[in-house]
Amino acid sequence: MQSEPYSRELGAVEALMVEFARECHGGTQIVSFIKVLQPLNVKTLQDGLAWVHQLHPMLRARVKLGTNFKWQCNVDFSSIPLEIYVLDHGFNFELEYMRQSKKIIDIEKYTYMITLYIGNNQCVEWISIVANHAAIDGRSIMVLFFYLDLYLNKGGNLELKSLPLYKPIEKYLKEAGYSGGDHLLLPGKDYLSWPVEQTADLAGRQSRAILRTLCFDDVEKLALLIKEKKVGFTALYSALAVISSQQLANHRPWTEIVLPMDVRGLCKPKIGLNVIGAFTAITTLEVSPHNSGVGVLDLAIEIQNNLNDRFNPRELKGLIFESSCRLKDIIQAAHEYSHKIESFPSGICVSNLGSMRGLCGELKHFDIAAGMLVQNHGHHPMMVIAYTTNQNGVFVFGYCDPLISRNSAKAMADQYMELLQELVCSS
Numbered sequence: 241m242q243s244e245p246y247s248r249e250l251g252a253v254e255a256l257m258v259e260f261a262r263e264c265h266g267g268t269q270i271v272s273f274i275k276v277l278q279p280l281n282v283k284t285l286q287d288g289l290a291w292v293h294q295l296h297p298m299l300r301a302r303v304k305l306g307t308n309f310k311w312q313c314n315v316d317f318s319s320i321p322l323e324i325y326v327l328d329h330g331f332n333f334e335l336e337y338m339r340q341s342k343k344i345i346d347i348e349k350y351t352y353m354i355t356l357y358i359g360n361n362q363c364v365e366w367i368s369i370v371a372n373h374a375a376i377d378g379r380s381i382m383v384l385f386f387y388l389d390l391y392l393n394k395g396g397n398l399e400l401k402s403l404p405l406y407k408p409i410e411k412y413l414k415e416a417g418y419s420g421g422d423h424l425l426l427p428g429k430d431y432l433s434w435p436v437e438q439t440a441d442l443a444g445r446q447s448r449a450i451l452r453t454l455c456f457d458d459v460e461k462l463a464l465l466i467k468e469k470k471v472g473f474t475a476l477y478s479a480l481a482v483i484s485s486q487q488l489a490n491h492r493p494w495t496e497i498v499l500p501m502d503v504r505g506l507c508k509p510k511i512g513l514n515v516i517g518a519f520t521a522i523t524t525l526e527v528s529p530h531n532s533g534v535g536v537l538d539l540a541i542e543i544q545n546n547l548n549d550r551f552n553p554r555e556l557k558g559l560i561f562e563s564s565c566r567l568k569d570i571i572q573a574a575h576e577y578s579h580k581i582e583s584f585p586s587g588i589c590v591s592n593l594g595s596m597r598g599l600c601g602e603l604k605h606f607d608i609a610a611g612m613l614v615q616n617h618g619h620h621p622m623m624v625i626a627y628t629t630n631q632n633g634v635f636v637f638g639y640c641d642p643l644i645s646r647n648s649a650k651a652m653a654d655q656y657m658e659l660l661q662e663l664v665c666s667s
Contacts, residue, residue, distance in 0.1 A: 595628045
């Protein structure tokens with residue numbers, strides 16, 4: 241371990257995420273639930289989590305506020321809030337997500353919180369991580385449990401040497417030839433701006449999530465089907481989101497798809513998959529009323545062609561990331577979301593986290609059961625997070641009540657999975 245703690249200024253995207261969390265009572269925090277597959281006691285898990293904490297700088301991070309926001313990576317594991325929660329009546333994802341999404345991280349003291357759920361056998365059955373998304377993204381949760389699984393497999397007999405602290409993602413993208421803008425949140429186009437179902441100020445908003453799964457055999461059938469069509473899962477999940485979003489009461493003819501893309505592979509130098517942090521840039525797609533009326537695979541092909549054009553290595557374009565924003569503008573942008581809004585400034589957000597098996601291999605002790613960002617910032621009508629674990633395909637639908645009603649969100653989730661199952665049956 242280095243003698244001096246790591247530190248650096250936050251990038252613009254990191255600062256925006258921090259301000260969303262501060263202004264919107266935890267907005268954009270990520271809430272993840274992990275199923276424990278083998279009996280583990282509290283002490284064993286605490287020791288393993290403490291080891292991983294010392295390995296990754298962003299787990300030790302806190303934000304120093306001032307003229308510029310700065311990461312200080314000097315938080316001891318003993319300072320991380322840890323709750324022991326006894327399961328009396330089993331685990332209910334939706335209810336527990338609601339409870340966890342109300343927790344607010346004190347970003348000046350730590351960057352994540354832990355809950356260990358104890359079953360009747362006095363062992364840990366579930367783990368929840370609530371994290372500051374500026375420091376820890378969805379893929380980072382997978383990485384965290386990869387290292388924890390490795391620690392447990394080795395009986396704790398592993399060398400401990402801290403990984404380095406990486407620069408903001410904007411700097412790596414710039415070095416790779418990408419250029420960012422100077423606007424954090426571009427003004428939305430009127431025809432893409434969907435109204436809320438019911439207005440509510442921040443105090444009246446509640447982040448909610450719906451969980452759906454698909455068995456692993458069906459995921460493999462889908463993979464073969466879309467491979468024949470030369471379509472990736474991101475395009476498929478986007479097409480499903482466009483068509484199923486027609487079930488929302490506030491649906492409008494034009495649909496914007498917001499795609500958070502893992503861009504560590506585009507960076508220069510490339511950032512390894514073993515790093516915990518936030519390495520995401522955004523691209524957006526507009527889907528016309530004509531295209532949204534075609535079949536799922538036809539729309540997926542259209543979206544894939546669009547993505548191929550945007551990420552053509554001969555002409556780098558299509559990424560939205562902020563490279564030269566002033567802190568006062570970041571604070572102002574986030575502050576606007578703490579007030580009552582009449583419409584959503586952005587479209588349906590689709591985040592494909594990929595394969596946990598591809599990222600982490602076969603985990604022995606854990607399965608990443610579900611995860612969702614806290615949606616009370618009101619930026620998107622719906623957010624769909626999709627990924628594949630060693631057990632199944634996971635689909636989580638996030639929304640903000642009452643900006644979107646549960647009836648609408650459930651109707652979209654049900655239609656999404658029905659369309660997905662139809663594709664499986666046709667393969």
